[in-house]
Amino acid sequence: MQAGTRMRRSALAGVVGIASAVALVGWNGAQAHVHAAGATPVKIGFANPLTGSEASYGVSDYNAVKLAVNSVNAKGGVDGHKVQIIAYDTKADPATGIAGAHYFVSQGVNAVIGFFNSDISIPASAILHAAGIPMVSAASTNPKLTEQGFHNVFRVCGTDNEQGLVEAEFARNVLHAKTAVVLDDEEVYGEGVSQFFANDFKKLGGKILSHQGINPNLTDYTSLLTQVKAMHPDILQFGGFDPAAGLLVKQGRSLGLKSTFISDDGVIGPAFTQAGGRSAVGSFLSSAPSPQDLASARPFVAEYVRTYHAQPTEFAGYNYDALNVIVQAIRDAHSITPAAIIRALAGIHTFKGVTGRVDFNSIGNNTTPEYVIYRVQSNYSNKIYWNPNAH
Amino acid sequence: MGTLAQQLVNGVVIGAVYGLIALGYTMVYGIVRLINFAQGGLYAAGAFIGLEVVEILQAHRVESPALLILAALAGAMIATGALAFLVERVAYRPLRRAPILSALVSSLAVLFLIENVIQLLTGAQPQTYPSLLGLQPWTLGPITLAPSGLLIVLVALGLMGAMQWFVQRTRTGRAMRAIAVNQEVAGLMGVDVRRVVALTFVMGGALGAAAGVLVGLNYGTITFNMGELAGLEGFTAAVLGGIGNVPGALVGGLVLGLLQSLITIVLPNQWNEAVVFAVLIAVLAFRPRGILGERVAERA
Numbered sequence: 001m002q003a004g005t006r007m008r009r010s011a012l013a014g015v016v017g018i019a020s021a022v023a024l025v026g027w028n029g030a031q032a033h034v035h036a037a038g039a040t041p042v043k044i045g046f047a048n049p050l051t052g053s054e055a056s057y058g059v060s061d062y063n064a065v066k067l068a069v070n071s072v073n074a075k076g077g078v079d080g081h082k083v084q085i086i087a088y089d090t091k092a093d094p095a096t097g098i099a100g101a102h103y104f105v106s107q108g109v110n111a112v113i114g115f116f117n118s119d120i121s122i123p124a125s126a127i128l129h130a131a132g133i134p135m136v137s138a139a140s141t142n143p144k145l146t147e148q149g150f151h152n153v154f155r156v157c158g159t160d161n162e163q164g165l166v167e168a169e170f171a172r173n174v175l176h177a178k179t180a181v182v183l184d185d186e187e188v189y190g191e192g193v194s195q196f197f198a199n200d201f202k203k204l205g206g207k208i209l210s211h212q213g214i215n216p217n218l219t220d221y222t223s224l225l226t227q228v229k230a231m232h233p234d235i236l237q238f239g240g241f242d243p244a245a246g247l248l249v250k251q252g253r254s255l256g257l258k259s260t261f262i263s264d265d266g267v268i269g270p271a272f273t274q275a276g277g278r279s280a281v282g283s284f285l286s287s288a289p290s291p292q293d294l295a296s297a298r299p300f301v302a303e304y305v306r307t308y309h310a311q312p313t314e315f316a317g318y319n320y321d322a323l324n325v326i327v328q329a330i331r332d333a334h335s336i337t338p339a340a341i342i343r344a345l346a347g348i349h350t351f352k353g354v355t356g357r358v359d360f361n362s363i364g365n366n367t368t369p370e371y372v373i374y375r376v377q378s379n380y381s382n383k384i385y386w387n388p389n390a391h
Numbered sequence: 392m393g394t395l396a397q398q399l400v401n402g403v404v405i406g407a408v409y410g411l412i413a414l415g416y417t418m419v420y421g422i423v424r425l426i427n428f429a430q431g432g433l434y435a436a437g438a439f440i441g442l443e444v445v446e447i448l449q450a451h452r453v454e455s456p457a458l459l460i461l462a463a464l465a466g467a468m469i470a471t472g473a474l475a476f477l478v479e480r481v482a483y484r485p486l487r488r489a490p491i492l493s494a495l496v497s498s499l500a501v502l503f504l505i506e507n508v509i510q511l512l513t514g515a516q517p518q519t520y521p522s523l524l525g526l527q528p529w530t531l532g533p534i535t536l537a538p539s540g541l542l543i544v545l546v547a548l549g550l551m552g553a554m555q556w557f558v559q560r561t562r563t564g565r566a567m568r569a570i571a572v573n574q575e576v577a578g579l580m581g582v583d584v585r586r587v588v589a590l591t592f593v594m595g596g597a598l599g600a601a602a603g604v605l606v607g608l609n610y611g612t613i614t615f616n617m618g619e620l621a622g623l624e625g626f627t628a629a630v631l632g633g634i635g636n637v638p639g640a641l642v643g644g645l646v647l648g649l650l651q652s653l654i655t656i657v658l659p660n661q662w663n664e665a666v667v668f669a670v671l672i673a674v675l676a677f678r679p680r681g682i683l684g685e686r687v688a689e690r691a
Contacts (some may be wrong), residue, residue, distance in 0.1 A: 053515045053614070092394070113555040167429065213661035217620050219610045220408075222401040223652040224660045230394040243517045247612055254528045255535055274519045 004250050039077070041084040042336050044069075044326060047114030048195060048319075049092035054241070056269060058116060061138065062087060062315035065113060068323040078327045081336055094120050101127035109133060110336050113322045116315075118160075119188040125153045134342045136320035136326060141265075142192050146363045152342050154360055156325060156353070157318045158288055158369035160189065164196025166371040167262050167286045169201065170288075170386055171197075172204040174373075175260060177234035179207045183224075183248070185240030193264045194239030201237075201370035209233050216244040222251050227256045241266040246275020253279035260284065268314055268370035273380040282384065284375045291317040291354065293384055300354040321353030348381040364388070393533025398652040404540040407547035411602035412625025413632065413640035414547075414554060415595040421558075421635030422571050422591045425491065425569020428498040429478055431601050431622020432505030437600025438613045439509055441467035442520055442529040449521070460542075460608065467604045468597040472668070474505075475596025479589050502618065512536050512613040519612045520607040539609035545639060550598060555637045567591060571635075610618060629672055633681030642682055 046065055048058035069083045077083060097120030104112055107129065112128055114136045115121045121140035127133045128148040137145060137155040141163065146155055151378060167261030171177045180201055184194035191213070198208045209231045214221060225248065236252065236259040238245050245267040252261070261357055263272075263282075263286035273280045289296040291304075291312050300320055304312045328351055329344035330336055351358040357368045375385035412434055415501045418429040444466035445459050453459060482501050486494045524538040558564040566587045569577035606621070607613045624647065632643025649666065653665050674682070 029479075051515065055515055059429055183660075209649065210659070210660045215620075215664065217616070219606060219612065219617065219621075220401075220405045222405070223398055224654040225400060226652075227655050241613060247610065250611060254537055267568045271517055275517060277522070277611065378566070 020155050020244060029389045039080040042078060042081045042330065043084050043086055043107065043109040045086050045112040046369050047088040047089065047097065047100040048116045050089040052091040054092040057315060058372060060313040060316045060317040062322040064304065064310050064312055065323050067307060068320045071329055078330045079334065090120055090250040092113055092117050098123050105131045110338055111326045111341055113319060116140065118145060121145050125150055131278060134337045134345055136322040138322040141190055142188050146365050154345050154364040156358055156366050158371055159365065160192035161196040161373050162387045163264055163286050164193050166198035166373065168196045168204055169388060171235050171262060172206050173387055174255045177206060179209050180235035180237055180378040181209050181228050181231055181233040182211040182237045183214055185216040185244055188267060190240035194237060197237050198275050204371055214244065215242055219247060220345060221248055222255060225252045225255050227258060229255055232258045235259055236261050238263045242269050242272035243275050246272045249276040249279040249283060265314055268382060273376060280376050281378050283376045285382065286371050287374055289313060290314055294355060296355040296356060317355040321355050321358060325351055325358055339380055396534050398656060399406040400534055400536055402644045402649035402652030404543055405538035405651065406645035408602055409624050409647050410600060410641035410644025411547045412621060413629035413644050414551060415598040416626055416629040417607040417634055417637060418591055419595045421587055422567050425494050427505035429501035429621065430595060430625065432620060433475055433599035433620030434594045434603045434617065435509060435618035436474055437471040437504055438607045438617065439513060440470045441607060442518060445521060450579045454576060459523050460568030460632040463604050464601055467600040470635055471600030472593040472597040476589055477491060477590045479592040506616055506618060513615065515615060517612045520611050520613065522611060525606060539610060540670040542603045543609055545599060548602060551637060551641045558637060563587065628634060631671060631681055633683040639681055
C-alpha cells in the first residue's frame with residue numbers, strides 16, 4: 001500500500017510504470033517478502049539484464065545476490081532488519097535501465113546494486129546521486145562512473161583502464177608484439193577498453209596500425225578483416241562482447257589472418273567459442289579471475305552450484321560481495337538511512353570478500369581487484385595463462 | 392592487388408545475401424505495392440526453422456551435408472512460405488482496402504511479433520549452425536572463398552532466374568503482372584486476385600527463408616533479431632536496384648555489397664554505413680526509380 005501511494009505521488013512514476021511493471025513480472029513476483037516482526041526491512045535495489053542477450057550474466061548475478069541475502073537473513077538480518085531485494089530488469093537497454101533508477105527512488109530503497117552495463121550505470125548514478133541513495137556497482141568497469149565526483153557511488157570490480165593496461169603489458173612484455181590493430185564495438189565499455197589498450201600499447205613502445213569501430217549487430221566482417229590482414233599486425237585487439245568477437249575470429253581465420261586475438265571480459269562467456277568454434281582457441285582474454293579460480297571464492301562457488309546446479313559467471317562473486325559490503329556498512333553505521341550507509345561505505349577498508357579484499361579509495365573505486373590473462377583452451381575452457389600480480 | 396581482389400569477392404558474397412532478401416521485398420512490392428517490412432522477420436524465421444530441420448535430421452543420424460543443406464533449405468522455404476501465407480491472411484488481407492500506411496505499420500508489427508516469438512522459443516542467446524560445408528575455405532593465390540559463400544552466390548542467381556522466368560513466362564506470372572497494373576480490372580478479367588496475392592507473399596517468405604538458411608550456413612551464428620538490420624539492408628538493395636524489378640534486386644544487392652567492401656579500403660570502418668547511405672541518397676536523387684528502374688509489370 002505504502003509503495004502504491006508513493007508511486008502516485010512521484011511525477012516520474014507514470015513514465016517508469018509500464019517499463020517497471022513489465023520488468024518486474026516474474027522477478028519480484030517470485031520474491032518472498034521478508035518482514036521481520038517490528039524492524040523495517042532494508043530495501044536493496046538490484047538492477048541487471050535479467051532478459052535479453054546479456055541475461056546469462058544478469059541472472060547469475062541475481063542468483064549470487066539472493067544467496068548473500070538468504071545467508072544474512074538466516075542469521076537474523078542486519079541489526080535486526082531483514083534484507084529485501086527489489087529486482088529490476090534493465091534488458092541491457094539504456095532507456096529501460098535508466099528508468100530503473102527512478103523506480104528505485106520511488107520505492108524508497110536504502111541502497112542499490114547495479115546496473116551491469118556502464119552506459120546505464122553512469123546516467124543512473126546521477127539520478128541516485130540526486131536522491132542521495134548509495135550505489136555499489138559490481139560489473140560496470142568504465143572509469144567515468146566513479147570520476148563524476150558523486151559521493152554515493154562505489155565499485156567493487158575493476159576498471160577498463162586497468163584491464164586495457166594488463167592487455168597491453170601482456171602483448172608487449174609477454175608476447176613481445178610490435179604492432180596491433182584495434183577494433184571496438186563503439187559502446188561505452190568496448191570503446192573504453194580498446195582506447196586504454198591502444199594508449200598503453202603505444203606507451204610501452206608498440207605501434208597501433210589502425211583503430212576502427214564495428215557495428216556489433218552485423219554478421220559479415222570479412223571486408224574489414226581483409227583490410228586488417230593486409231596490415232599484418234601481430235595483435236588484433238577487440239573491445240566488446242562475445243557474439244561479435246566470435247564472428248571476428250572465425251571470419252578472420254578463414255581469410256588467413258594470423259594475428260593473435262586479444263579481447264576482454266565481455267568475451268569470456270561461452271557465446272565466444274560457440275560463434276568462433278576452433279578459431280577461438282588460442283585467443284587471450286583479460287578478466288578478473290573468475291570465482292572458480294579464486295581460493296577465497298571456493299565456498300561461494302560450492303554453495304552456488306549446490307543451490308542453482310550451474311556455475312556462477314564472471315561477475316557473480318562481485319555481486320555477492322557488493323551485497324555483503326552494504327550489509328557491513330549498515331553494521332558500521334548502526335543505521336539504515338541512505339546517508340549513513342554512504343558515509344559508512346566510504347570507510348570500508350580491508351573488507352574480506354569472496355573475490356578478494358575490498359578497499360574503497362577517495363572516489364569509491366576498489367583499489368585491490370586484479371586482472372589476469374586467460375587463454376582459450378582446445379576444449380573451449382578458459383585457463384589463466386598470465387598473472388601480472390603473481391611474482 | 393590481392394586485397395582488392397579479396398574485397399571484390401567479399402562484396403559479391405555479402406551482396407548476394409542482400410540480393411536474396413531484396414528479392415522478397417521486390418516480389419511483394421512489384422505486385423501489391425506494399426513495402427513488406429515483415430521480410431526481415433521471415434528471413435530470421437527461415438534461419439531458425441532451417442537450423443531446427445538440420446538438428447532433427449542429425450538426431451536421426453542423417454549425416455550427408457548435401458542432404459542436410461537441401462532439407463534445411465526446402466524445409467525452411469516451405470514452412471516460412473506457410474508462415475507468410477498466414478501473415479497475409481491475418482495482417483494484410485483485412486487491410487486491402489485501407490490506406491497503404493496501415494498495411495505498412497501492420498508489416499512492421501509482424502516483424503517484431505516474429506522476432507519476439509523466436510526469442511520466446513529459443514532464448515535471446517545466439518544460436519549456432521553446424522558447419523556443414525567444412526571449415527576449410529578455398530584459396531586461390533591471395534583470395535580465399537568459403538564454399539558456403541559460393542553457394543550463396545549460386546542460389547541467389549538461381550532463385551533470381553527462377554523468379555524472372557516465373558513472372559514473365561508462366562500463366563500465374565502473367566496474372567501477377569496484370570494485378571500489378573490494375574487489381575480491379577485483373578479481377579474483372581477473371582484473375583483470382585486473392586489467390587495470386589497470397590501466392591506472392593508465400594514466394595516472398597520462401598525467398599527470405601532461403602537467405603536466412605544460407606546466412607546461417609555461411610556465418611554460423613544466428614540471432615533472434617538478425618532480421619532488423621539485414622531487413623533494412625535488403626530493403627535498401629531493393630530500392631537501389633529498382634524496387635519491383637526482379638533482376639534489379641540482385642543488381643542492387645551486389646552494388647550495395649561491393650560498395651561496403653570497397654569503402655573499407657579507403658575509410659575507417661565506422662564511416663561505412665554513413666557513406667553507403669549517402670551514396671544511396673545520391674543514386675536516388677539522380678535515378679529516383681533505382682538503377683534498373685521499372686516495376687515488374689512494365690517489362691511486359
